[in-house]
Every structure is written in structure tokens, then in C-alpha cells.
Amino acid sequence: xxxxxxxxxxxxxxxxxxxxxxxxxxxxxxxxxxxxxxxxxxxxxxxxxxxxxxxxxxxxxxxxxxxxxxxxxxxxxxxxxxxxxxxxxxxxxxxxxxxxxxxxxxxxxxxxxxxxxxxxxxxxxxxxxxxxxxxxxxxxxxxxxxxxxx
Numbered sequence: 001x002x003x004x005x006x007x008x009x010x011x012x013x014x015x016x017x018x019x020x021x022x023x024x025x026x027x028x029x030x031x032x033x034x035x036x037x038x039x040x041x042x043x044x045x046x047x048x049x050x051x052x053x054x055x056x057x058x059x060x061x062x063x064x065x066x067x068x069x070x071x072x073x074x075x076x077x078x079x080x081x082x083x084x085x086x087x088x089x090x091x092x093x094x095x096x097x098x099x100x101x102x103x104x105x106x107x108x109x110x111x112x113x114x115x116x117x118x119x120x121x122x123x124x125x126x127x128x129x130x131x132x133x134x135x136x137x138x139x140x141x142x143x144x145x146x147x148x149x150x
Contacts, residue, residue, distance in 0.1 A: 064076065102130035102131075102134070103130065103134050107134060107137070107138070110137075110138070
């Protein structure tokens with residue numbers, strides 16, 4: 001394996017050439033973007049798209065209002081997105097409201113000793129007095145600093 005060594009001057013020349021090539025590449029992309037922007041501006045100014053200009057038909061498959069040109073109205077898209085967001089939010093809120101722990105967050109964050117075996121605490125099935133289960137848990141952990149959370 002042969003290692004090529006170059007002097008500092010040669011490295012500067014190579015870096016200068018690389019920077020020059022990058023500048024040409026960036027300039028070409030900038031010119032291309034300017035052409036596309038000009039094309040878009042000329043198209044949008046000559047063809048003002050308004051929703052009321054389209055004759056609206058209903059797609060027989062899904063009941064989506066579609067113009068004769070094949071466009072879907074902006075209002076319909078916004079309504080569809082808003083409904084999807086509302087449905088997602090409502091289902092998440094319902095799942096959070098459906099289960100509530102019978103103890104505070106402070107009890108949840110108590111550290112258990114290494115030899116702790118949660119026999120009675122994990123047997124809680126929603127029946128009976130949850131405070132008794134929590135009292136057993138705290139007693140087993142020997143943690144009296146619950147500040148009246150029980």
C-alpha cells in the first residue's frame with residue numbers, strides 16, 4: 001500500500017479546485033430554482049385558480065367532491081384533516097380517562113428494595129379496598145414518607 005504525500009501548497013490547490021466546483025454546482029442549482037420560480041409565478045398569475053370556477057362532481061366511489069379537472073377542493077381537504085385530528089384526539093382522551101390509578105404519582109415513584117416481592121400488590125384486581133393494598137406496599141417497602149397520600 002502506497003501513501004501519497006502532498007505538500008501544503010498542493011493541498012491548497014486541490015481544495016481551491018474543489019471549492020470552485022462546489023460554487024459552480026450551487027450556482028447551477030440556484031439558476032434552476034430561479035427558472036422554476038419564474039415559471040411558477042407566470043403560471044399562477046395567468047391561471048388564477050378559484051374554487052368557484054370549477055364545476056364540482058361527486059366521485060361515486062367515495063363521495064369526495066372533485067372538479068372536472070380532477071382537483072379536490074381546499075375546504076374539503078382541510079375538513080378531512082381536521083376531522084382526522086379530532087378523531088385521533090378524542091380516542092386518546094378517552095383512553096386516558098378510562099383508567100385511573102387508585103394512588104398518587106408519588107406512590108408510583110417509590111423505589112422498591114432489591115429483595116421486595118410484590119405478591120399482594122400485583123394481585124389488586126379492582127375489587128376491595130385499594131388503600132389496603134397500597135398500605136401493604138408502603139409497609140413492605142418500609143417507606144413512611146408518603147405525606148398523607150394514602
